[in-house]
Structures are given as structure tokens and as C-alpha cells.
Amino acid sequence: MGRAPCCEKMGLKRGPWTPEEDKILVAHIHSHGHSNWRALPKQAGLLRCGKSCRLRWINYLRPDIKRGNFTDEEEQSIIQLHQLLGNRWSAIAARLPGRTDNEIKNVWHTHLKKRLDPSAQERHQEAKKRKKPAAAARKREGKVKMRKLDALTAKAAPVLSSPERSVSSTLTESTSTASAAAEQHGNSGSSASASASVKEECFTSSEESEEFQIDESFWSETLSMPLDDINDVCMEPHDAFGKPAGADGGDMDYWLKVFMEGGGDDDDNNDGALDLPQV
DNA sequence: AAGAGAAACAACCGCCAAGCC
DNA sequence: TGGCTTGGCGGTTGTTTCTCT
Structure with a gap:
């Protein structure tokens, strides 16, 4: 069975x-x-x-999700981490606070991979051409414009590459984000932290979107919940990489450190010697 | 202005490992 | 100890949106 x-x-x-x-x-x-x-x-x-x-x-x-375009720093981090970790998207995501493995995976497949390996892109496109008719044949009913909403927020709020944003801020990011967003909806929020400002900008910019009004109230309701409630459910303790404490990060961190100390840019795929911003 | 193709990305699928009984 | 359940991960698909012709 x-x-x-x-x-x-x-x-x-x-x-x-x-x-x-x-x-x-x-x-x-x-x-x-x-x-x-x-x-x-x-x-x-x-x-x-x-x-x-x-x-x-x-x-x-999740309240600590950072939406919007990836910064150059983030993209370079992904490239370097991918060299180090391979397709371990969750491990890579753990080192990029606010980014999800799925998002990183998508970025890798749509942007970074082709940037590093143009021939792979050609192969991919060939394969896609053969596949396209079947995919196009299926139309779903009941379309939901969620993606348009995302695109609006993403475009309206380009990701801030805050210099203050550090790995160690990850633990507090979600809660401060939630409170900052809640404050924002309460017409205050001038004292939002640097890490929170990322999300804050996403939310406020979205207000321009008519379609976002549904979610507007949604977020204002959900994010204005007492912080205690949010703390209860959202964030387990994270280690220095924004990873849940006790997760498998240990050995990987070690190798990452080795990689970093050794220079880590020994291939010609990189545009230059770039430091990992988050580690 | 319309259609085709490409790009972006949300969501699904299947597998694996850890934890529990 | 072994089987079962569940969470998590990576690969892949499918739909929407954008861009080009």
C-alpha cells in the first residue's frame, strides 16, 4: 500500500x-x-x-516576504550561492531574507541562468516551442487577476537595497514589518525601521491600484492585529541567516564561510568580484 | 490595432526525510 | 524496529502579461 x-x-x-x-x-x-x-x-x-x-x-x-524586483546585489548573491550550493533553493533563500525559494528558483530560471549560459537559453526556447501548442490549448475558467496585482505592487515599489538591512535583522523584520504596515494604515508609521521600510513601501504604493483595494483592506485588517498574535504564529527563531534555528544550516554555513574566505569568485561567469551582501 | 511569441511567476506534483506511534 | 504521517524541497507546468512585428 x-x-x-x-x-x-x-x-x-x-x-x-x-x-x-x-x-x-x-x-x-x-x-x-x-x-x-x-x-x-x-x-x-x-x-x-x-x-x-x-x-x-x-x-x-508571510508578512516578511519581500516582493518586487531583485536587486543586483541579490542577483549576484544568488549566482554565487548557486555556485556554492547548487539547486538548493531553500538554502539559498535562507541567505536572502525576505525571498522565497520559489521566487529565487524562478529568477534563476528566467534571468540568471540564461545570463550565465546563453546556450542553455537556446535549448530551453527550442523545447518550449515544441511544447507551446499543448499548453496554450488549455484555458482556465474563472480568471483571477492576482498577478496583475502583484505586478502593480512590484513595479510601484522597486525593492530597496537598504544598506542597513542586515542578516541579523531578519528575526525582527517580520514583526516590525507588520507593525510598520499597520502603522502605515493608521496614518502614522514615520518611525518604521529600515528593514520594515521595504514592505511598507510595497503596501503604500499599492494603494494607487484600484484592484488592490480588496487586498488593501485585507492587509490592514490582518496586519493590524496585535503584535503578540503575529509573533505567536509567524516567526520561529531564526539563526543568523534567517533560517529556523536548528535547521541544517550548520555545515553549509561552514562551507559558505570557506568559500567566502577563499575568494569564491574563481570562475568567469561573474561580472566581477562581488561580495555576498548578506553573509 | 491585432496577433504571435517570449517572459514572468504562481501553483502543482512527486519524492524524500524526519518524527511519531 | 518498522510503518505511517507530515512537512519540506526541487522540478515542472500552465496561465497571464509584456513586447515585438
Whole structure:
């Protein structure tokens, strides 16, 4: 007998998340935490599998997510970390506070890989050409304009490359971010920390978007929750790399350090000798 | 202005490892 | 100790948006 499927397919919704679902998920996590992803959708009344909820939370709804374009610094970090770690996206993401493995993976495949290996891009495009008709054939019903929303926020709020942003700030980033955003909605927030300013700008800039008004209220509601609640659920203790304490970072950190001390730029793919900003 | 192709990225799938019973 | 459950990860797909012709 094989393992149980991660979720029963019957009756569970798939595809893009709606703002309402996001709201439910965030509210539930804020009030109950996410100790059991599998049970969470049932408890929250979501017709999603736990895996989907977890992914949505980690990649999109977590308050410490930094959205928007990657800075040159970040891209160079990814390149160097990829040289060091390979396709261990989660390990790379752990060293880029606010970035998710999925996001980094996407950036790698869409930007960085082709930059480093133009021939790979050609192969990729050839493959895609052959595949395209089948993909285009399927049209989904009930389109949700979530991505447009993201694009708006991303474009309206280019990522700040704050010099003060440091790895050690990661632990407090999420909470200060949440409070900063909450303050922002309360027409205060002039004292937001440097790390919080990143998200703050994302939120405020989004106000220009008509479509964002749904999420506007959504965030104002969810982010204005008491900090204690947020602390309870969002952030487990992180180590110096923004990684949960006790995670596998140890040996990798060691090798990263070795790499750094050894120069780490011994290949010609880099545009120049670049330091890792976060480590 | 319209269509085609490319790019971007959210979401899904399947596998693996750790933890629990 | 072995089986089962669950969380997490990396690869891949599919849809939307952008850009070019």
C-alpha cells in the first residue's frame, strides 16, 4: 500500500488563490498558527489541500516576504550561492531574507541562468516551442487577476537595497514589518525601521491600484492585529541567516564561510568580484 | 490595432526525510 | 524496529502579461 496522497483531490479547489481565500488563511494562521498544515484548511474552512495552503503562506502571504524586483546585489548573491550550493533553493533563500525559494528558483530560471549560459537559453526556447501548442490549448475558467496585482505592487515599489538591512535583522523584520504596515494604515508609521521600510513601501504604493483595494483592506485588517498574535504564529527563531534555528544550516554555513574566505569568485561567469551582501 | 511569441511567476506534483506511534 | 504521517524541497507546468512585428 502506497503512502496516502497529500490531499484528496475530490472537492478541493486548485489554481490561483482568491483574495478571500488569502484572507481566511492569514486570519486563521494569525489566530491559530500552522502547527498542522494538513488539518489547517479544514479548520479554516478552505477548500484547499494543506500543501497548497502552506505554499501560499510561505511564498506569498508571510508578512516578511519581500516582493518586487531583485536587486543586483541579490542577483549576484544568488549566482554565487548557486555556485556554492547548487539547486538548493531553500538554502539559498535562507541567505536572502525576505525571498522565497520559489521566487529565487524562478529568477534563476528566467534571468540568471540564461545570463550565465546563453546556450542553455537556446535549448530551453527550442523545447518550449515544441511544447507551446499543448499548453496554450488549455484555458482556465474563472480568471483571477492576482498577478496583475502583484505586478502593480512590484513595479510601484522597486525593492530597496537598504544598506542597513542586515542578516541579523531578519528575526525582527517580520514583526516590525507588520507593525510598520499597520502603522502605515493608521496614518502614522514615520518611525518604521529600515528593514520594515521595504514592505511598507510595497503596501503604500499599492494603494494607487484600484484592484488592490480588496487586498488593501485585507492587509490592514490582518496586519493590524496585535503584535503578540503575529509573533505567536509567524516567526520561529531564526539563526543568523534567517533560517529556523536548528535547521541544517550548520555545515553549509561552514562551507559558505570557506568559500567566502577563499575568494569564491574563481570562475568567469561573474561580472566581477562581488561580495555576498548578506553573509 | 491585432496577433504571435517570449517572459514572468504562481501553483502543482512527486519524492524524500524526519518524527511519531 | 518498522510503518505511517507530515512537512519540506526541487522540478515542472500552465496561465497571464509584456513586447515585438
